[in-house]
Amino acid sequence: xxxxxxxxSLAIMLSSSAVNAASTVVPTTTSFAHLAQGRWQGEETVIVxxxxxxxxxxxxxxxxxxxxxxxxxxxxxxxxxxxxxLKVNYVHLIPSDLPDGITINIPQRLLFLQKAGVNAGIxxxxxxxxxxxxxxxxWKIANKKENKTWIVPKSIQQEMxxxxxxxxxxxxxxxxxxxxxxxxxxxxxxxxxxxxLAPASIYRFQTHGCIRLHPDAIAELFxxxxxxxxxxxxxWPILLEIQPNGTIMIEVHPDIYSRRVNGKLALxxxxxxxxxxxxxxxxxxxxxxxxxxxxxxxxxxRAVTAPIKPL
Numbered sequence: 001x002x003x004x005x006x007x008x009s010l011a012i013m014l015s016s017s018a019v020n021a022a023s024t025v026v027p028t029t030t031s032f033a034h035l036a037q038g039r040w041q042g043e044e045t046v047i048v049x050x051x052x053x054x055x056x057x058x059x060x061x062x063x064x065x066x067x068x069x070x071x072x073x074x075x076x077x078x079x080x081x082x083x084x085x086l087k088v089n090y091v092h093l094i095p096s097d098l099p100d101g102i103t104i105n106i107p108q109r110l111l112f113l114q115k116a117g118v119n120a121g122i123x124x125x126x127x128x129x130x131x132x133x134x135x136x137x138x139w140k141i142a143n144k145k146e147n148k149t150w151i152v153p154k155s156i157q158q159e160m161x162x163x164x165x166x167x168x169x170x171x172x173x174x175x176x177x178x179x180x181x182x183x184x185x186x187x188x189x190x191x192x193x194x195x196x197l198a199p200a201s202i203y204r205f206q207t208h209g210c211i212r213l214h215p216d217a218i219a220e221l222f223x224x225x226x227x228x229x230x231x232x233x234x235x236w237p238i239l240l241e242i243q244p245n246g247t248i249m250i251e252v253h254p255d256i257y258s259r260r261v262n263g264k265l266a267l268x269x270x271x272x273x274x275x276x277x278x279x280x281x282x283x284x285x286x287x288x289x290x291x292x293x294x295x296x297x298x299x300x301x302r303a304v305t306a307p308i309k310p311l
Contacts, residue, residue: 032259033238033266035274036251037096039296040110040122041089048084059202060214062110062124063090064294093239093251093296094119102141102193102231104211106134107253108239108294109203111193111211113224120224124203126196126212133257134209135188138232141225143185147173153190156208180215182222186231194218205256237261238289240270241296248280249296252288263289 046057054065054076069076072086080086094112095105098119103112106127113121128134150171160167171177180195193211195218196202202214213221235257241249255261264286271277281301288297 031266032236032261032263033240033270034105034234034236035096035270036093036239036241036249038094039091039241040094041091044088044090046086046088048080048082048086050082052080053200054078054080055200055204056202057086057088059124059126059200059204061088061090062092062203063088064203091296092122092294093241093249094122095234095236095239099230099232101229102225104134104231104233105236106136106233107235107237107256108251109205109253111213111221113221115224121221123213123217123221126201126204126206128207128209129205130256130258132208134207134211134233135191136233136235137188138230139191140187141184141227141229141231142187143183144222144225144227145183145185146222147181148177148179148183148194149173150177150179153208180218182218184218184222184225193221235259237292238263238267238270240267240274242274242276246279246300247298248276248300250285250288250299251294251296252292253294254292 040062042061044061046052048057054068058065058068066076068086068088069078071089092108092110095103098112098114100114100116103114104110104125104127105112109125109127111123111125112119113123151169157167157169171179173181176197178197179192180197182195184193186192191210193213195215196212198206199214201207201212206212237253237255238261239251241251243249250267252263255263267285267289268277271280279301280299282299284297285299288299291297
């Protein structure tokens with residue numbers, strides 16, 4: 001079964017109403033806030049297998065251990081039992097106007113695959129730690145390799161030495177290779193999209209700048225892309241969805257790379273361009289900007305109806 005279908009059939013909520021709403025709005029060039037079109041969401045029942053943790057399950061479904069713990073009324077640090085059943089919910093906004101190819105939204109920790117104008121897959125990823133950032137910009141897939149030998153960069157060799165580890169220059173294919181089985185080399189020198197030996201690292205910022213996917217996810221993505229495909233790494237911590245019924249949602253993620261994002265200004269520039277600034281409850285919006293919870297929040301301004309006075 002395709003990995004994207006396993007995620008509740010990858011419930012990509014690109015409803016016709018959402019598409020129609022997006023067609024009426026003005027394109028935006030705002031850097032840190034981006035228009036959204038529809039949602040990727042789903043509900044799963046997961047049976048715990050050997051080696052599973054709340055972190056590894058959360059990473060697989062682009063949610064957090066705390067969210068899973070809250071949903072299942074358990075403690076976040078509680079050990080899981082093999083065979084235990086857990087409920088997992090996830091929901092994220094999908095950036096609009098995605099070009100064919102791969103689009104990665106770094107703060108959102110999601111990879112979007114677009115083919116012939118249609119979304120062909122959404123995957124949770126692990127990205128560069130704040131001290132070793134994944135670069136933004138446009139790139140191409142330069143090569144595809146299966147069972148690639150990892151040639152350890154000098155910078156990582158130096159890190160190994162500083163941490164008192166055995167310094168390795170090469171790691172052969174196999175169970176100890178941190179690249180996993182599949183590698184997509186990027187035209188950004190030294191960077192690639194690959195699998196991992198540490199599924200619990202997915203949906204986190206833990207890499208040396210490369211883009212990690214769950215082993216099942218990279219196996220699926222590998223078959224869907226070709227050398228020369230265009231991709232881009234973007235930095236959109238704020239997403240804005242304008243629904244046909246007037247509901248306005250925002251999804252806010254932390255400014256993980258300390259890009260000095262002025263969230264309110266970035267959001268207002270986008271809402272001004274879409275002519276919906278006056279339709280937002282800015283108290284709710286500022287609260288959502290501050291919380292940066294990573295889930296969609298309704299910030300619509302609701303009309304206050306005056307109470308009916310008795311005769």
